[in-house]
Amino acid sequence: MIPRLTSNLLNAPHGFFGREGGVSEGIFASLNGSLHSGDELEPVTENRQRMTEALGAEHVLTAKQTHSARAILVGEPFPPDQRPEADALVTGKAGLAVGVLAADCVPVLFDGGDLVAAAHAGWRGSLGGILEATVALMEAEGVARENLRAAIGPHLxxxxxxxxxxxxxxxxxxxxxxxxxxxxxxxxxxxxxxxxFVRARLIEAGISDDLIADTGGNTLAEPQRFFSYRAACHAGEKQFGHNLSAIVPGVARPA
Structure with a gap:
């Protein structure tokens, strides 16, 4: 199994993957999950397949992230070149893992029972309302806010x-x-x-403090474990890999 951080608070299969356990080389070594980092397509595809299998999923989807407050519902896989612009993905489709890429920003995974979500909360996104938008969408799809659980992954x-x-x-x-x-x-x-600040936004959105977990992990302080934008800048590198965090519904969502 490739290394990943998990939280016992979340019931759905999930993982906050770092940079260990992949096949990418050089500055992207080794589990780079980003399709737009400058890494070669073949190793990234293999890396994402390893993470997909580790989650027991059929697909892992990530969006074109723009530090927005846009959360969208997805029910079917989409090709990498047709990624929608969003900073949070929500799904209830069995076998379909939703994920986010980060290299210092905060990844947050949500478990709402038959509905799960992954959000990318950079300082702009968290300030702009991406976490609140994710919770609102999950509520609109039938999940009571008081039943939501969230886990914060490695970040700056x-x-x-x-x-x-x-x-x-x-x-x-x-x-x-x-x-x-x-x-x-x-x-x-x-x-x-x-x-x-992220925890405060989650609580304000209606998630109980005791249902919010933090896996730990400091991206800049642990460059051997995690990709970090700031670490790359300090090293004079113009490109860098991304950590992938994802979650997949544990059961099929009722039609």
Whole structure:
């Protein structure tokens, strides 16, 4: 089995995969899951097939992510070159895993029983409402918010997420109480506890705090385990791989 992080809180088969256990080479070594990173198609296809099999799924779908607040429902596989623009995918189709790609952003997997979802929550997306949009769509499809469970995967943690005042100002302009997630580092920089902000957004969306798990994992601090955009920048690399996180319904959704 290829390495992956999981949460006992989620009942549906799922996994937060890192960079170990694949066949890609060089800066993409080894489990790069991105079809648009600059990696060769053949190894990425093999990597995604390994993750698909690890989940016990028939397909793993990822969207064209744009740091938006767009969540969509999918019921059938789509070709890689016809990926819809979205930052969260929801499904109830047995055998169909929905996933997101990240390389510092926060991946969040949702389990609503016969309906599951995967969301990509970068700082722009979490501020723009991608998590709330995901919960709203799942509710519209029949899942009670109080029955939702969520798991936060590996991402850029507060101790390494250094930001300037412009980001702080943008976040606190919309959520004044979000100042609690920023810690002053020096005259021009703060550390941003994006983990805490994401959890706050999930709770505000109606998910109970005790039904939100965190698998741990700091992408920038653990470059051997996870792909990281900032780590690539620090190394002077213009390309980088992506971690894939995905979840598949445990049972078929009633027609």
């Amino acid at each position: 943690r507060g101790s390494h997420f250094e930001v300037r005042e412009d980001l702080l100002s943008e976040v606190t302009a919309k959520y004044p109480d979000a100042d609690q997630f920023f810690t002053k580092k020096d005259a021009e920089h703060w550390h941003y506890d994006h983990t805490g």
